[in-house]
Amino acid sequence: MRFAVDTGGTFTDLIVEDDDGALRMYKAETTPDDPIRGVLDSVQIAADDRGIDRRALLAKGDLFIHGTTHAINAVITGNTAKTAFLVTKGHGDMLVFREGGRIEPFNFTVPYPDPYVPRWLTYEIPERVLYDGRVMTALDEGAVIEAIGKMKAEGVKAVAVCLLWSIVNPAHELRIGALLEQHMPGVPYTLAHVLNPTIREYRRASAATIDASLKPLMGAYMRTLASRLKEAGFAGRTLVVTSQAGVIDAEHGAEAPIHLLNSGPSMAPVAGRFFARVDEAAENAIVADTGGTTYDVSLVRKGRIPWTRETWLGTPFRSPVTGFPSVDVKSIGAGGGSIASVDRGGMLHVGPKSAGAVPGPVAYGRGGTEPTVTDASLVLGHLDADFFLGGTMKLDVEGARRAIRDRVATPLGLGIEQAADAILKVATENMVQAIMSITVNQGIDPAEAILIGGGGAAGLNSVWIARRLGCKQLVVPEVGAALSAAGALMSDLTAHHTAHFFTTSERFDRTGVNKTLAELEARCRAFITGPGQGSKQSRIEFSVEARYPNQVWEIEVPLRQPRFESDAALGAVLEDFHKAHEDIFAVSDPGSSIEAVSWSARVSCTLRASEDAKLAPSSPKGHTADRRRAFFAETGFVEATVKRFEMMKVDETIAGPALVESAFTTVVLPPGATAIRRASGSLSVDVGS
Amino acid sequence: MATAAKQVAGASGFDGVRLALLSNRFEGICRKMANTLLRTARSGVINIAHDFSCSILTADCDLLAVAESLPIHVLVGPDQMARTMKEFHPVLKRGDAFLHNSPYHGCSHPADHTILVPVIDDEGRHRFTVLAKAHQADCGNSIPTTYNGTARDVYEEGALIFPAVRVQRDYKMNDDIVRMCQMRIRVPEQWWGDFLAMIGSARIGEREILALANEIGWDTLSEFATQWFDYSEARMVEVIKALPKGRVTRTSTHDPIPGTPPGGIPVNATVEIKPEAGIIEVDLRDNIDSQPCGLNMSEACARSAAMIGVYNSIDHRVPKNAGSHRRLKVHLREGCVVGIPKHPTSCSVATTNVADRISNPVQAAMAEIKDGIGLAECGAIFPPSVGVISGVDERYGRRYVNQLLLGSTGGAGAPSCDAWMTICHVGNAGMIRMDSIEIDELRFPMVITARVLQPDSEGAGTFRGALASFVEYGPLGGTMEVAYVSDGSINAAQGTRGGLKGGASNQYKLDRDGGQQPLPATGVIPLNEGERIVAISTGGGGYGPPTLREPERVLADVRSGWVTPERARDVYGVAITPGFEIDQDATNRLRGSMGPSGARSA
Structure with a gap:
């Protein structure tokens, strides 16, 4: 049995995989004062669900995979160790200039x-x-x-x-x-x-x-995690999720904690890549993860997950860039909690200010007064006040209506539903712009990609996002509400080794390059026989970071062969470089030489035999309705079909206007959209127009 | 306009949803254009320095949307260039593209090649114009730099001038023009790469607007534009009405170089805030005539520079477009050094040096009118740390010419926080990136032995200006020439509201034996193996009296080694113990004796 736990800002998501491959998904509240308590709480919920003791459940486990925001939270709150920096004389202001x-x-x-x-x-x-x-x-x-x-x-x-x-x-x-x-x-x-x-x-x-600044803290965190899991009955191996979409042993994570900085968000595209393939046979995907306060976008390009060294600790250009290779994730302040307001000039704004988890949307009834995207969905009838999070939280429809009336509808001179619809439209456009900035930079045409809607709030407006982008297909995985945890379960044990070795295609130093590649390969082999021992299979992928002369930014090009045995091998790299340049930048210069700056090898050891990620069948709890009055801009109020997500059979279809609900999410299908349940469990939506 | 102002007070007459959606869509198109240009350009001046801009104008040539970029490029100029295009080419067709760099027809300066593409609907009507503008690595000047500061006129300057010249018709290139450029512009393949990147960027903008119109309808887009201008104007009026009435004249002087008067070029800027009318005026007419050098302003830069000074001073959330511009009146005079230049006056360096001498006094004057707005003066450029190096790379036996971007700081003290350190100069607003030491040493035969901040060079203030940078480099395995035009060695960046001036620029040569040889403010300096050049850039001015600076901030600067304890005591009136603690009693005494108005050693 395996456990994958992702500690997010609001919720701690747990996916439990039984030995027969069936998955079960749980959510507990994140406990910022002691995040490991939230982790154990989520296991408790899983144990309660099975009616067994938590210790007994943990004792069955052989792998515990953990994604955590602990490192990035420590950096953002300045809670890291007192760190000194030694640098070459004459360059003491390096960290000031950036x-x-x-x-x-x-x-x-x-x-x-x-x-x-x-x-x-x-x-x-x-x-x-x-x-x-x-x-x-x-x-x-x-x-x-x-x-x-x-x-x-x-x-x-x-x-x-x-x-x-x-x-x-x-x-x-x-x-x-x-x-x-x-x-x-x-x-x-x-x-x-x-x-x-x-x-x-x-x-x-x-x-x-x-x-360095994270070493004392994350070392302690990893040790505490291991000992508390052990105390609680777990005797297996503990792995942590890295910023590079892989997993490593917890003690290795403690040794180089920068790997854990983007632990969590980096896993969404791993899961996204899987569902894009099994559900739609697609190799290009836009993977969106909608939380309460942030909207994270990552990509899959030709089956690979693009990475970047330009990951900022905070706002771009107002914070340090990590410089460390990390899955390219674009994050904006948008989500269910984004606040809608009308400025003094009469223009509507949605976000980036968020009501957060506390007080949260007005509808939560926890003291929020400013209307949010969640309030808008509730007012439109897209969310069911009695079945939010499976009915664990009753939503205040009247409060939401009042807030939208007073703060948006009246200043704009609109009806309440029109105002709520406008809030969703502006939120959608903000998310679309975030997606476009990352797809342009990575050279992906959204019309040629599918959209994966992850996160509990994804279903509320993802059809409209897909329509705006020109994506024909939207996939909402059944485990979408815990997309990062699902990705963690699927990911390989990985290590990434890089060496700087400068050479040009005009005066190619084949011996030097081959020596560099041999050294990288030796390190990868040591990983396979070390941490990777006992894995199902392993592979090593080589790549080069290269550029045209006079360019200053490199692009990564996979190598077809692990060594340059002949000049023909160089020709292949040149060909692949021009092609990759064309893909990303829409232009190439096939007559030009290239400059190679650094060489990398990524070793992956597969831990899991099965590739599937299907939730175990369960009988729905809570009430089920067939129809609900819901508002859409095209039609006004209509009686929309309501279906339970987990009750839909494989290949069953449903046409909008409709609402597909589970305890974790609601997928809104406006008129014109049709959806089908896939064998993987996903809801695949033909978004129509 | 009066109605627009009224709408702010009550429920708006605008479609607030459409404003939100379409303003975002148009800005998104500009961003896509900018990303395309950035990613496909070949020269470092575009993909490292980000010296480019993308914008969208209405059919009436009003500035509608801009991708975030260096302000001196975009506030005014795109509108005038589009007007020139319409005037010279009354019949515009889909598939046209125009090359424009004439400072006599709306361009900033001849190095800023601009591609304009008219967006034409299916009925053949001109609806919008998209514009991609980028500083070229070379523009065919008579000397190998795009900043020909000492050129007596446009003929000596030498750049090819294109006053809205059609380079594409039916999407096909006019190869005659391409060949002309290739015969005159240095490193022609680099120019060609950048040219294609600009065309590609403008065509993406065109394609996206056509798609948007297909979805929304041309008439709705036009209605939106009208409302967006009115909304922006109303926001501007609201901001101006909250300011006090006032009129202040300040002067800022560019250091002398060959071709200027012996005292340099003084710029008098009079700023007048008229809250009752909801207008701010900047008068630049009381200034000397155009000079026989390359420092003269183009009209686009004179207007943009004045507006930068104002927009830097007020609520930054006001959208910047033709609507908000209606509330800014900039008065210029024909034939004036900071006015409307007459051909063949040279405007080779119009975007930086004297332009900064317009923006800086304007923002400092705004601060004088009201505490809590405006800015101090930013530092001047170009010290040798951002100079042009050239020579032969013995490693590969090839020539190199390249502008370094090793460091220019110069940010101004602001009303509520210290300076943004890496502002470069006021017209750039810090949008520029900085070179990596290792990348420069890999690309060029050189060694960079220092890049740090220069202690005690900040303009002291309640909120201080940036420290100057100290950069030292030289050739490795050969000789090197360094070209630069460094302002600010005589006239440093001034403070405002009691803030003090920043450190002055300076440069000198270090001999092999460590001896220092002073260097002029502008020059082309040969360096032999083992010799180094030292460039000290300008600090930025301070805002507010230094004696009101929070002692903890002074302590942090002292601990950082950026301010010496002596300066903390003499200028800020803060006594710091050798153990880096504030001596509160001594500080009170010091500040009491200095009075509220500032330091003894100003």
């Missing part, structure tokens, strides 16, 4: 972001390596020891080291590591070239400082 850039050019009310490590905990070390690895200035060990003395006096709890060109010649960084071990034993440190061997010093430095 890479430049700004948003909102006329907004001078936003302060310049503080460096991730304060300047007074940054120590410049006399040393300098050149671009080709030659040492221009030898390492001043005395200066390192002096810095260590100051760090001790300051009470520093973690250290990051980033020297210029350590990716080419790491001797100075390694020596500083040895001096830290010797003179500051027990204080965790991160060497930038080990953690994130990428060119662009700021990105290495940023990753190293974030990683």
Whole structure:
């Protein structure tokens, strides 16, 4: 038996997989003061559902896979360790400058972001390596020891080291590591070239400082998680979800906690890729995960999940960029809790301000007064006041109507339903714009992709989102409300190794490249025989980051072969590079040479024999209705068909206007949309127009 | 306009839902254009420096929507260029595209090549114009830089000038024009790549607007545009009416370079807020005539620079378009250095140096009229840290020419927070990215030995200006030339409302033995192996008296090594102990003796 738990901002999602492959999904409230309690609560709910003791349930488990926002929360709230930063002399303001850039050019009310490590905990070390690895200035060990003395006096709890060109010649960084071990034993440190061997010093430095600052906290979290699970009866292996859409052993996560920064959201596209394939045989997908306050968009392009080094800790350009490879997820402040308001000029706005979980939408009756997207769906009859979250929370329709009337309908001169519809329309457009910005950057035409609607609130407006994007098909997986947990269950044990080695196609250094690839492969083989031992199967994928001369940004191109045995192999890479450039940027320059900057190998070990992700059949609890009055802009109020999601048979179809409901979600099918239940359990919607 | 103002007070007469949806759709189209241009361009000035803009205009040539970009590019200029296009080509057809870079017809300066595409409906009616504008790596100047500061006129400047020249008809290229450019513009394949990227961007904008009209209808789009302008104007009126009446004149002077008067170019800007009329006026007419150098303003830059000073000063949430622009009156004079240039006056450097000397006094004057609005002055450019390097790369036996973007800070102190450090210059607003040390050293035979902030170079204030940057670099394995035009070594960025001025720029050469050789404010400097150039950029001005700065903020700057304890004491009146604690009693005494108006050492 396997457990996959994703701790989100509001809910902790659990999916339990029985040995026969059947899945069951549960939700518990997230407990920010002690997130592990929320994890154990979710297991308790699962145990109660089966009528057995929690200990007995956990004892059956062999794998516990955990996605957590603990790392990113610690970074956002400044709850990380006191960290020092050692850098090449003459570059002490590296974390202050970052890479430049700004948003909102006329907004001078936003302060310049503080460096991730304060300047007074940054120590410049006399040393300098050149671009080709030659040492221009030898390492001043005395200066390192002096810095260590100051760090001790300051009470520093973690250290990051980033020297210029350590990716080419790491001797100075390694020596500083040895001096830290010797003179500051027990204080965790991160060497930038080990953690994130990428060119662009700021990105290495940023990753190293974030990683070091998380080591004390995440080390403790992982140890506590393991011991509390053990105490509670679990005797299996504990894995954590990484930002790169893989899983690693919890103790490895503690060693390089930057891997856990985007733990959770990175899993949605893993699940999305699976459902796109099994339900629609599609290789391109837009994967949306709708929460209460954030809307996360990720992609699947030709069966691969695009990644980026440009993941921001907060608002883009107002926070550090991690510089660490991570699944490309675009996040905006939009969701069921987004607040609708009308400005003094008479224009409607929805979000980014959110009512959050507390007080939440007006309809929750917890003191919220500002109308939200959820309130709009309720007023339109799309949500059932008596069957929200399976009837566990009764919604206040009158409160929602009043709020929308007073704050939106009256100022706009609209009826209440028209105002609610307008709120959904504006929210939809905000989400569409977020999707378009990531699809344009990654070179995906939405009309050629399907939309995967994940998250509990996805069903409320995803048909309209798909229509606006020109996507013909929307898939709402049955496990969509816990899409990241489902993805965690499906994901492989992975490691990603990168090496900097610069060469050009004009003067291709085949020997040097092959040596680099051999080293990468050896590290992957060690992973397969180490953590990957006993896995069902394993594979290694090689890729190169390359660019045209004069370009400054590289793109990743998979290699067809693990080595360059002949010049023909180089020709294949050139061909693939031009093709990839064409795919992403719509142009290519087939006559041009290319420059290769770095080489990567990703090793994946499959842990799971079956690929399926179907919920076990269950008998619906709570009331079921056949019809409900619901409002649509095209028709006004109509009697919409109401169906229970889990009651629909495979291949059963339903035509809008209709509402498909479960205890976790509601899928709104406006007039013109038709849906079919797939064998995987998904609801596949032909969105119509 | 009066009706629009009334609508703000009561329930709006606008369709508030359509405003929300369509403004977002048009901005989305601009973003898509911008992303396309950014991702497909070949030159670093576009894909690193982000020196480009994309916008949409109505059939009447009113600015409707803009992708977030450097302000000096877009506020005024696109409208005038579209008007030129209509005037010179009365019959516009679907499939047309125009190349425009004439500063005498609405372009900012000749390096900003612009592609205009008229969006034509199925009946052949001109409905909108989409515009993609990008600073070129080269524009055919007589010297290898796009900023020809000392050119006496457009002939000496040397750029090819295109006053709305048709480059495509029926979507087919006019190869004559392409070949002309290829014969005159350096690194022609790079120009060609950027040219195609701009055409591609404009065509995407065209395609998206046609699709939007297909979905929504042309007439609805036109109605929306009218309402969007009225809504934006009403927002602007609301903001201006809340300001006090006032009139302030400030002067900001560009340092002298060859071709300017010996004292440089002083710019007098008079700002008048008329709340009762809901109007802000900027008068630039009381200034000297055009000069025999490349620093003259184009009309587009003179107007945009004045507007930047105002928009930087007020509620940033007011949309910027032809509607809000109705409430800004900028008075210019023909033949004036900061006015409307007459051909063949050179406007080669119109987007940066003197333009900054317009925006800066305007925003500082706004602050003088009312506490809590406006900004101090931003620092000036171009120090050698953002200069152009050239030489031969011995590793590959090939020549290189490239503008460095290693660091220019210069942000101004603001009413409620410290400066944005990396603003570059006021017209850029910090939109520029910065070079990676390692990427530059990999691409060019050079070593960059320092890039840090320069202590005690901030314009002190209640909210301080940015510190200057200190950058040191030189050639590796060969020689190198460094070209730059550095303003701000004599006339530093001024503070406002009692804030102090920022540090002045400076540059010098470091010999092999470490000796310092002073360098002029503008030059082309040869460097031999082992020699280095040091560039100190300008700091930004401070806002409000330094003696009102929160002592904790002063302490943080001292701990960071950005402000020395001596300066903390003398300028901010804050006593800091060697253990980095605030000595509250000594601070009270110091501040008491200095009075509220500021420092002793101003």
